[in-house]
Amino acid sequence: MSKVMEQWLASAPSWILEGPEWLNTLLYKLFKCFIYDDRYMMLLKGLKNTLILTFFALLIGLVLGVVVSLIRFTWDEQHTEMRGSGKVILGIANAISKVYLTVIRGTPVVVQIMIMFFVIFASSRNKILVGCLSFGINSGAYVAEIIRGGIMSIDRGQTEAGRSLGFGYVPTMRHIILPQAFKNVLPALVNEFIVLLKETAVVGYIGLADLTYAGNTIGGNTYEYLYPLLAVAIVYLAFVMVLTWLLGKLERRLRSSER
Amino acid sequence: MKDDIIIRAEGVKKYYNGGEIKALDGVDAEVGRGEVVVIIGPSGSGKSTFLRCLNLLEKPTGGTIYFEGTDITDPKCNINLHRQKMGMVFQHFNLFPHMTILKNMTIAPTRLLGKSKSDAEAQAMDLLKRVGLEDRAKAYPNQLSGGQKQRIAIVRALCMDPEVMLFDEPTSALDPEMVGEVLDVMKQLAAEGMTMAVVTHEMGFAREVGDRVIFMDYGKIVEENTPAELFANPKSERLQQFLAKVL
Numbered sequence: 001m002s003k004v005m006e007q008w009l010a011s012a013p014s015w016i017l018e019g020p021e022w023l024n025t026l027l028y029k030l031f032k033c034f035i036y037d038d039r040y041m042m043l044l045k046g047l048k049n050t051l052i053l054t055f056f057a058l059l060i061g062l063v064l065g066v067v068v069s070l071i072r073f074t075w076d077e078q079h080t081e082m083r084g085s086g087k088v089i090l091g092i093a094n095a096i097s098k099v100y101l102t103v104i105r106g107t108p109v110v111v112q113i114m115i116m117f118f119v120i121f122a123s124s125r126n127k128i129l130v131g132c133l134s135f136g137i138n139s140g141a142y143v144a145e146i147i148r149g150g151i152m153s154i155d156r157g158q159t160e161a162g163r164s165l166g167f168g169y170v171p172t173m174r175h176i177i178l179p180q181a182f183k184n185v186l187p188a189l190v191n192e193f194i195v196l197l198k199e200t201a202v203v204g205y206i207g208l209a210d211l212t213y214a215g216n217t218i219g220g221n222t223y224e225y226l227y228p229l230l231a232v233a234i235v236y237l238a239f240v241m242v243l244t245w246l247l248g249k250l251e252r253r254l255r256s257s258e259r
Numbered sequence: 260m261k262d263d264i265i266i267r268a269e270g271v272k273k274y275y276n277g278g279e280i281k282a283l284d285g286v287d288a289e290v291g292r293g294e295v296v297v298i299i300g301p302s303g304s305g306k307s308t309f310l311r312c313l314n315l316l317e318k319p320t321g322g323t324i325y326f327e328g329t330d331i332t333d334p335k336c337n338i339n340l341h342r343q344k345m346g347m348v349f350q351h352f353n354l355f356p357h358m359t360i361l362k363n364m365t366i367a368p369t370r371l372l373g374k375s376k377s378d379a380e381a382q383a384m385d386l387l388k389r390v391g392l393e394d395r396a397k398a399y400p401n402q403l404s405g406g407q408k409q410r411i412a413i414v415r416a417l418c419m420d421p422e423v424m425l426f427d428e429p430t431s432a433l434d435p436e437m438v439g440e441v442l443d444v445m446k447q448l449a450a451e452g453m454t455m456a457v458v459t460h461e462m463g464f465a466r467e468v469g470d471r472v473i474f475m476d477y478g479k480i481v482e483e484n485t486p487a488e489l490f491a492n493p494k495s496e497r498l499q500q501f502l503a504k505v506l
């Protein structure tokens with residue numbers, strides 16, 4: 001008899017063991033996948049890594065996205081009127097941004113993360129850091145284009161009103177254009193964050209034990225794939241639902257001013 | 260230069276497509292302190308473009324614009340500082356929809372002039388009382404009617420204590436019954452001695468409030484006179500045709 005079975009027989013209450021066959025089997029399998037050997041801890045640790053990855057990638061992505069979208073938008077709007085060193089610097093930044101957007105959006109994230117871990121940061125063994133950085137850089141490209149679309153959706157009159165009051169270009173963007181643009185792109189950003197949360201699942205390719213990796217490992221150890229993978233799926237779903245609900249609330253609050 | 264001239268435009272040109280389209284083709288004009296200059300003309304005549312050149316919302320292709328004696332078309336000139344003293348009112352109001360009326364009015368004075376929040380709000384409430392909208396201070400722009408929005412846009416510009424007010428067809432986007440309330444505010448402003456440059460299709464306003472009327476067509480000033488003289492004795496054929504259509 002296996003060790004698992006021994007423990008199960010020792011710890012399960014007698015009414016279950018004497019109960020119907022199907023219930024007995026089901027609970028035994030759940031015991032094997034999650035309780036025995038504290039296997040639920042693998043899922044919790046994996047979940048922790050998934051959340052860390054998502055959170056920091058989201059932060060990096062937002063910062064990168066705002067910066068790149070502003071560079072792209074400002075260049076498109078202003079380069080005909082600029083001159084001197086400012087124009088040169090912005091031109092170079094714009095060219096770099098374009099390459100960044102093309103490369104990042106044109107290659108699979110799983111390839112990017114492997115290149116980052118096995119080539120660029122080959123000397124580093126800090127998988128979580130490389131993961132955050134890779135997903136952040138990846139997400140930033142999508143966020144940048146989402147925000148640029150949002151900025152372009154704001155009527156020119158808003159910029160003109162800001163400038164005519166005496167605000168410079170940057171304060172006009174900051175106080176007048178970006179708050180409105182952000183509100184308009186919130187649904188698209190939520191979508192991007194949901195994608196990001198689920199996309200971190202490929203981090204297993206560099207051997208970082210995230211939620212998916214943990215589910216897979218338990219499956220491999222127990223030959224019982226259904227329950228751990230179902231559990232993993234439910235956790236992702238729950239987080240996506242909570243995230244959607246929270247941001248829906250934020251969206252309604254931001255919109256309330258316009259009615 | 261006389262110092263009672265606030266704005267002087269010399270040979271202002273605005274070309275598009277490398278000179279193919281001449282929106283402005285050498286415009287000379289002056290606005291004196293306390294003067295109300297009304298600019299009229301058919302659509303496409305360049306009158307709005309000219310007004311928007313005065314605070315460089317449109318960059319002229321050529322020519323010079325002096326504001327209080329400073330050449331603001333000089334690339335070294337910090338236009339933001341000069342714009343603080345040139346209020347502008349737009350056809351489509353351009354209030355900031357994500358801010359309350361009070362915030363719309365106080366954001367520029369507090370951030371640009373260094374006014375305290377309480378001072379700026381007191382001034383804003385004063386101005387709101389003058390246009391009869393003090394009860395809407397906490398409302399958002401989309402909760403107001405067009406006429407109310409435009410009156411707010413006018414007092415928002417006034418919060419910066421401007422030397423001159425530029426009006427770009429302020430009543431063109433309004434329902435007819437709301438035109439009066441906006442014109443009344445402008446008349447009141449003119450009576451208080453505000454310097455104004457107004458692009459409008461309201462001939463009644465031009466005649467009643469204007470000190471001087473400029474008629475533009477094809478990017479040029481065709482005729483310029485006191486309203487009484489310009490409307491009674493139009494000299495050029497083009498002005499005669501225009502007045503025959505609009506009066």
